[in-house]
């Protein structure tokens with residue numbers, strides 16, 4: 001099914017993973033939508049984490065299996081059957097997406113929010129060679145696509161909470177580490193985060209921020225109202 | 230999956246002292262609070278199956294039988310087969326919803342809705358990827374995220390052309406799903422009580438949205454190290470079960 005994937009995108013397995021707590025939280029359903037989007041995007045590009053989620057889903061199934069059964073009301077089966085038959089079966093073929101000629105850049109869970117692949121992204125300029133597209137604006141958690149121009153960097157910032165960054169295209173360097181397609185970086189309030197995109201091309205990432213960013217440069221502070229977070 | 234080192238990509242997070250999102254923090258804090266209450270004997274009763282080891286084989290057979298039944302239903306869409314799946318899963322689904330805080334009538338409603346989804350989505354079930362119990366758990370989980378939080382659940386698409394595949398699995402690694410479930414059960418039974426409780430709570434406690442204040446008093450480092458330890462030991466026990 002990956003036969004048509006261009007070689008340039010048939011990347012190796014990622015080196016940077018989210019960590020067990022986030023995997024468990026995703027599998028159990030405890031994670032909020034924006035963070036779950038980051039994990040699902042990483043998982044699409046990471047067979048190891050896919051296996052880990054499958055493992056914890058199996059654990060979840062096993063735990064549910066052993067709960068003391070709670071009896072249902074009389075007639076529940078009849079009601080359920082009526083309910084099931086009243087709705088049409090979800091009938092989209094399982095391989096509807098695989099039919100496309102060339103492989104998209106964005107993982108399916110992200111295409112759902114962008115409304116298509118990367119060429120459907122509605123970029124808004126933030127200045128300094130950076131563009132973004134907000135995807136989820138929750139109470140305290142936001143998810144957006146970020147495009148950092150070649151050699152450009154995101155303003156130096158720290159986080160009130162946690163920031164997850166999933167690389168989708170290009171690469172960046174942060175804290176002396178290199179992040180490429182599929183890699184996920186977990187940065188918390190102790191990290192002075194200043195990702196620098198590779199000179200080779202723009203870097204596109206999904207960024208999930210769990211509390212407003214705090215910028216340290218005057219330019220960053222100036223930009224904050226435009227970012228609207 | 231042969232033993233714990235197969236999951237080593239997590240070792241850097243196990244060793245580090247990073248923290249995670251506020252959601253995580255809240256949830257972990259809640260776990261810790263409950264675990265701490267547990268130590269002083271005040272915790273709400275959480276089911277810790279001490280006899281899960283003996284039970285494991287029998288339940289494993291039951292789980293395998295349910296997977297066979299679901300596959301049969303997928304092929305035939307027979308009401309009698311569905312009724313049997315319903316008798317087994319509906320009360321467990323209701324129990325799951327109750328544990329996560331749904332009131333009696335809501336839990337009943339969600340259990341029925343989950344089973345109706347089983348009917349409607351049966352053609353999507355892939356016995357090669359998950360057993361019936363795992364698949365139905367994921368339906369229930371997504372349903373309650375939708376019902377409790379009104380949020381969409383971002384899910385992977387296994388037919389996504391973007392999907393990066395693993396090396397072809399060796400026969401030992403491709404342990405069949407139902408046997409994996411048995412191993413998981415036994416690994417859970419091998420955990421010390423405290424850790425088993427943390428594992429249970431991470432599946433049966435929903436993240437409360439408005440309780441940060443209450444939870445700020447918890448030493449986060451302790452919480453995180455306990456949670457890591459619990460899942461580390463779970464992985465290790467699983468490695469011992471399947472090696």
Ligand SMILES: [Zn+2]
Nearest residue numbers: 017046048049
């Ligand atoms: Zn991974």
